[in-house]
Amino acid sequence: MGEIKTYTISIFTENHVGLLNRITIIFTKRRLNIESLNTSESEIAGIHRFTIVVKVSEETVIKLVKQIEKQIEVVRAFYHIDEDTVFQEIALYKVHSNTIVNGIKVESLIRDNHARILAIENDFIIIEKTGHKEETNDLLKKLEPYGIMEFVRSGRVSVTKPLEHMVSFLKLN
Amino acid sequence: MGAPSTLVSTKTNTSVALSGAEAVIKSLIQEDVDLLFGYPGGAIMPVYDALYHYQKEIKHVLTRHEQGAIHAAQGYARASGKTGVVIATSGPGATNLITGIADAQIDSTPLVCITGQVISQLLGTDGFQETDVIGISMPITKWNYQVTSAEEIPEALAKAFFIARSGRPGPVLVDITKDAQFEQFNFDYKKCESIRSYNPVPTTDQNSLKKAASLVNESKKPYIIFGQGVILSGAEQELRQLLEKTGIPAASTLLGLSALPTTHPQYVGMVGMHGNYGPNLLTNECDTLIAVGMRFDDRVTGDLKRYCKQAKIIHIEVDPSEIDKNVKCDIPLLGDAKKILQSLLPLVNKSTHPIWMNEFEKCKKIEFEKVVQKDFFPKKDQLSMGEVLNEINNITKGDSVVVSDVGQHQMISCRYAQFNYSRSNITSGGLGTMGFCLPAAIGAKLAQPLRQVIAIVGDGGFQMTLQELGTIKQFGIDIKIIILNNEFLGMVRQWQELFFEKRYAHTEMQNPDFIAIAKGYGIEAKKITEREGLNDALKKMLTHNGSYLLEVRVGKEGNVFPMVATGASVSEVRLE
């Protein structure tokens, strides 16, 4: 079946209700787990962009992309390995305010990890870190001893390094 | 996601004010629809009311169940090449369509399904007869769309017809809220000719065409397996020309049957689990396999790891997702089968393959001795399904449309029925839907009114949709129905016999009096149990003016062979 790798699938679609469902069905039907999913506009007006991360073999990702492209409202879909993309995720950590008041350590943790404080309230503060999963996970572990009230990480957003595609493939009127 | 986008057509000054419901009918007329299959109910009543005013333009066949309506539309589409149209109400009406939609999706049948929906303010409130038919049908439609304002109707339907019939055909569903059906708007219809995100027929790579041709020219044992793609693209003639020029033997898949006349000297039979001996066995002997408009279904390939490993494979296919899905090919030829075969024809050499053809002949003899002879001329007292088919062939000489259900009788029909014309074999392939036959035969007859339509059905499958006898009677549809009654769910029983040590768990059937049922519906019927009466009974049925039901009692425990058991390789095709 080939080596299992992380693939980022970028899907360019017409923005129609229900398309997200049509796309996820392709994964669930094959019992494949979506590692992360993000939807947003793209640089082309009216064209929507889905970014889906999966861990599968190349053979499988090729089949997935073909099934995705088969959907009427999908314009094009592409898959890339991590090396061919620049990608980021954003993580938010909610911790007790006293951790920061009492701990210089936390402050340096934030600094050393290139994170930042997003909001400070009476009872809690919110830390934000952008990076790859390993990096945001790493900070999570380091903050754990101080008590984390909430943690959330976004889906991956990714831009591909090869220049050719999008515009050239999207022969749009 | 952004706000739900809607389809809004650009208006011109030719537009006229009408209700959404009337716009549905007008749109259908614009798409040359003159026949609908359907069943009314609350949420679709405005459309039915509009239909009342268009009885001259559009004939509506009221079935006895929505499943009947959609299978009839499938039968119509398969026998005519046109798009079948079904209408049903919301909730249970819509959910009753689901089996047929799934069947049409897997068998690439062009259908437009129109369902009523609760008024838009009630959406998401669990309103009376509200079901999320868009959500439910999503995995089994080529496209679906919910209309909530009348303005969207013309464009939604124009897209629906374009999508259903173009490229690899399939079912689409348009769900229309009741308020959109009532709403008045300025109607204007423009046929859909393209959708920017949709490329129905990929362009064929010219280089691959040349490579394919030289591969064909070099091969010693080339072999063609063709599927329904040939029929869907209207490539019957081109297939024949290619065969005759190259001398290549050709086998059909279940759904490809009738694309080539069964009497063609290069036609070697059917592949698949209950296909013919040679076509299965020699798949693993050929040196080049040319797959035309077929999708290497598991019932065709058996064990993939031992399927056609020795050969180079050329795959002619319109749907890119089928390439390398099950079987890796050496040369994919993407595009329309008809055009591809046309382009291949001048590139291939004139040739013959007598020694290779003879391999098929040898297999045919073996199959005749071990299987066909026993099926056609059984030593037992009890009638066999095979001899019924043999008698039908003797009488009809391959001129009729044969519609079958699912099970042993289906495999026997498809193995033995003779076909002279394309679109003559209508059966549920990919989904294997019992209950398909009777309603599909209705559609087939309406599509081909001048041809004899024979419905061959098991006692089990008949009882899944027998209420459509009412439709047959009401609309005077002339179908000859043959129930091959073995008092068992025969195909399941066969598996129990072969793979579950004859533990017949819940497969024996205590059947009703089928003759009384047919007569109750006002349909002529007769039952036969003896060999002596068979030929006469068939002749009487086939010359009868109007629909007729013939019940034939066959042996209870007959088996269908050859067989490629699940997990076995095509080389391991069993003859007994």
Ligand SMILES: Cc1ncc(C[n+]2csc(CCOP(=O)(O)OP(=O)(O)O)c2C)c(N)n1
């Ligand atoms: C709707 C549906 N339910 C169950 C099955 C499984 N199944 C396949 S063949 C078969 C037996 C069919 O029996 P019958 O209609 O009497 O035909 P026979 O095989 O005896 O010719 C069954 C139950 C099916 N294909 N479709």
